[in-house]
Structures are given as C-alpha cells and as structure tokens.
Amino acid sequence: MTISLLAAARARRHTRNRTPGTIHLRCLTPDDGRHVTDLLKRMSPDSRYQRYFRPVHSFRPADIARFVTLSRDHVAVGAFDGPSLIGIAQSLRSSKQPDRAEVAGEVADLHHGRGVATRLVNELAELATDVGVTHFTATVLTDNRPVLALMRSLGWPTEATLDGAYAEVLLTLPAELALATAGRTAMDWDGGWQPRGAVVAS
Numbered sequence: 715m716t717i718s719l720l721a722a723a724r725a726r727r728h729t730r731n732r733t734p735g736t737i738h739l740r741c742l743t744p745d746d747g748r749h750v751t752d753l754l755k756r757m758s759p760d761s762r763y764q765r766y767f768r769p770v771h772s773f774r775p776a777d778i779a780r781f782v783t784l785s786r787d788h789v790a791v792g793a794f795d796g797p798s799l800i801g802i803a804q805s806l807r808s809s810k811q812p813d814r815a816e817v818a819g820e821v822a823d824l825h826h827g828r829g830v831a832t833r834l835v836n837e838l839a840e841l842a843t844d845v846g847v848t849h850f851t852a853t854v855l856t857d858n859r860p861v862l863a864l865m866r867s868l869g870w871p872t873e874a875t876l877d878g879a880y881a882e883v884l885l886t887l888p889a890e891l892a893l894a895t896a897g898r899t900a901m902d903w904d905g906g907w908q909p910r911g912a913v914v915a916s
C-alpha cells in the first residue's frame with residue numbers, strides 16, 4: 715500500500731474515532747499546513763532551536779509544503795489532541811542510501827514527557843519499514859538531553875559520531891518491525907491512545 719493511501723485511510727479513521735482526552739496519530743495531508751504553523755507557535759524558542767539549530771519565528775509557504783507533501787521518500791506523522799497538532803515526526807529517505815532516512819521531530823512544549831514522541835517515532839519507523847528503510851539517521855545537538863533520552867528509551871541499536879556541538883546518530887530499526895507490518899492493512903490502525911500525565915492548559 716502506498717503512503718498516500720495509508721495517509722488517506724488514517725485520516726478517515728481519525729475523524730471516525732475521536733475520544734476526548736485521546737491523542738490520535740495520522741499521516742499529515744496537504745490540508746494540514748495551518749496545523750504545522752500552529753504547532754510552531756506551541757514550541758518555546760529553546761525547543762525551536764533544538765529542532766532547527768537556529769531561531770525560527772515562522773515558516774515560509776515552501777517550508778510548510780515540505781512538511782505536508784508525502785511520498786514513499788517523505789513520511790510525516792502528526793499527533794493530534796482534538797483538532798490541535800501537538801507533535802510531528804518525519805523521515806526523508808536518502809537518495810544515495812535508500813535504506814536510510816533522516817528523521818526529525820518536535821512536540822509542543824506543553825505535551826513534553828507524555829510519550830508523544832515515542833509513539834510518533836515508533837509509528838514512523840513502521841511506515842518507513844514498509845517502504846524498505848532499515849536505518850534512521852539524525853543530527854542532534856549534543857546538549858539536547860530530551861532527544862538523547864528519547865533515542866535511548868527506544869532501545870534500538872544506536873551509533874553516534876560527535877562533530878562539535880552536533881551528534882550524527884544512526885539508529886537501526888528493529889527487524890521485528892518488518893514482520894509486524896507485513897500484511898498489515900490501513901484498517902489495522904489504532905486510532906488513538908491515552909498519553910501519560912495530565913495537561914492542565916492549552
């Protein structure tokens with residue numbers, strides 16, 4: 715099944731299966747540009763810097779288009795709390811090494827530490843495995859403790875190469891993911907889950 719079909723099926727599931735307090739995951743669609751802009755507003759300057767390595771105040775239309783245009787090579791999964799996009803994980807396959815994809819992500823500050831990124835990255839890994847990706851690569855700041863903790867907590871074989879303030883990380887996706895996703899159809903999608911912790915304001 716192609717990513718775009720998965721995205722459409724998951725988007726449908728999202729609208730059918732809403733439970734208050736439940737976070738829903740689905741692939742982003744071209745209609746999600748506004749949500750991507752709103753998510754940036756829910757990130758502190760520090761979080762923006764950790765994600766983009768520079769101060770980011772807004773996105774240009776071309777930046778947004780890159781987020782929401784999906785293909786076999788670019789997958790973007792969003793976590794939604796009701797209508798609000800609270801997190802994204804995306805992967806971009808390397809043209810030189812097609813079994814590798816660069817991964818990046820962010821979660822709205824108010825929702826940090828609730829397991830949202832863990833869930834997003836696991837889902838992204840399943841989708842990437844579906845299209846033959848075996849490794850994720852990531853560039854992260856060496857002082858970004860949350861993302862390093864996230865990578866450790868995934869429990870996947872990880873290698874890191876330090877380069878000044880940055881670390882180049884290579885994550886080996888678990889072989890079981892290929893087995894878990896083999897034969898899976900879009901309708902097997904779990905429409906939502908209850909994250910850890912309570913969010914007191916939004």
Ligand SMILES: CC(C)(COP(=O)(O)OP(=O)(O)OC[C@H]1O[C@@H](n2cnc3c(N)ncnc32)[C@H](O)[C@@H]1OP(=O)(O)O)[C@@H](O)C(=O)NCCC(=O)NCCS
Nearest residue numbers: 761764765820821826827828829830831832860863864867
């Ligand atoms: C990195 C980031 C995506 C993590 O998102 P999150 O939803 O808070 O992560 P999770 O709740 O899934 O936590 C994953 C693990 O990291 C740990 N963790 C999360 N934040 C932490 C922190 N501030 N300090 C220490 N550990 C932390 C969690 O305890 C969890 O481990 P566990 O499963 O063993 O308990 C989020 O902090 C973020 O958006 N940061 C800004 C953008 C960024 O840095 N992006 C990554 C660069 S591409």
